[in-house]
Amino acid sequence: MSKPKVVVLGAGYAGLVATRRLTQQLSAEEAEIVLINKHNYHYESTWLHEVAAGTINPNQARFMLTDVVNPKRVRLIYDNVTEVKREDKRVVLENSEVSYDYLVFALGFVSNSFGIPGMEENAYAITDIDSSRLIAEHIEYQFAQYSSSEEKHDEQLTIVVGGGGFTGIEFVGELADKVPELCKKYDIDRSKAKIINVEAMPSILPMFDDDLVAYGKQSLENRGVEFRIGTAIKECTEEGFVVGDDHELIKAGTIVWTGGVMGNPVLSESGFDMFKGKVNVGLDLRPEGEESIFVLGDCSWTMDPESGKPFPPTGQLAVQEGAKAADNIVALIRDEVVTDFVYSDKGTVASLGLSDGIGNVLDGKKLSGKAAAAMKKVVDDRSLFLVGGAKTVLKKGKFRPF
Ligand code: FAD
Secondary structure (H helix, E strand, C coil), X not given: CCCCEEEEECCCHHHXXXXXXXXXXXXXXXXXXXXXXXXXXXXXXXXXXXHHHCCCCHHHHEEEHHHCCCCCCEEEEECCEEEEEHHHCEEEECCCEEECCEEEECCCEEECCCCCCCHHHHCEECCCHHHHHHHXXXXXXXXXXXXXXXXXXXXXHCEEEECCCHHHHHHHHHHHHHHHHHHHHCCCCHHHCCEEEEECCCCCCCCXXXXXXXXXXXXXXXXXXXXXXXXXXXXXXXXXXXXXXXXXXXXXXXXXXXXXXXXCCHHHHCCCCCECCEEEECCCCCCCCCCCEXXXXXXXXXECCCCCXXXXXXXXXXXXXXXXXXXXXXXXXXXXXXXXXXXXXXXXXXXXXXXXXXXXXXXXXXXXXHHHHHHHHHHHHHHHHXXXXXXXXXXXXXXCCC
């Protein structure tokens, strides 16, 4: 019998961890491994708000796949996945097709506008390196253009951000650092540039306790962020967000939507049963009825048996699922028993710019301010280590030895 072929879709947190672990556990005689990704690099999705604000260089948030995966052991294909033909175990790519015996589906998230009219057409979204870099460049262009134009419209300097979840708040935290820098660079009075966060729910950052949320909100307000909480966005036009029952227009030169994500649309193209934009998987990380397909990270809902609710979709979860899926594929290849995923919660830390943040860490301890910001760098470097190893942390990590 020919050796089994394991195909991994996506070189994000889940896919890259799965690939590296498969190569550690399976000999070349035991299985062929193929990794398919849109780009020839991995990027840290959890750092994209910094790329989008222009507070880090896009190259710090990415590294080449060949730096961490041995191309002699893993066949690397850089192409766009368009569909999985499950009935004949084939993956359709833009430029070719690949068959599989075992499949890891880890294509991550896309932005979800929840049908708000005009959002997809008129707002930027933080989804990958290219879209994030574009936002940073657009913001800088607005400041440069304003500075050089005779007739000045101050709303050109307004940045409006829809969504007060993790991404939206971490992004405005970075903007609170970046905007004063841009004002200085382009000789603009700081009071003319606004950062406005709009959230429909009664509070921002629902994953944190009220005291941490209050700290974070106050800290951002002190640094010039305005909040419009409990304010639903009715529409997004070229000029800005239309909000509230009186259809007020918040005009802005930069409009960014961070209010929702869903699993990659290749899931629905491939005929998976969808639930709220993702696929439900069992604790073995396979959708019901699938023997050889594992769906991971932001593409799936994995139910927490303790709470009866799905685990929150995070980088942390994706990394752990990648490792478990690899172990289960190894078990299937060796005719052993697959085992259940057990989530290990390492805590949650949100940055509010370079030197501020809030967080819950391991033992239920709460952190805020500089301690949380330092902890966030530890968390970021840990995740970089898990996907890229020690050399990558030395090259791209946030705690620099020199
Ligand atoms: P990803 O890491 O997104 O990887 C998906 C991969 O698939 C990418 O390499 C992509 O290029 C590739 N791909 C996509 N479509 C195709 C296609 N059609 N063909 C080929 N390749 C394709 N989580 C935390 O735990 N902590 C945080 O602090 C945190 N902060 C965040 C901040 C921001 C700004 C954002 C956007 C997210 C944040 N998250 C955080 C969430 C976290 O980033 C995601 O949960 C995590 O990235 C999911 O991992 P994944 O492996 O499922 O997908």
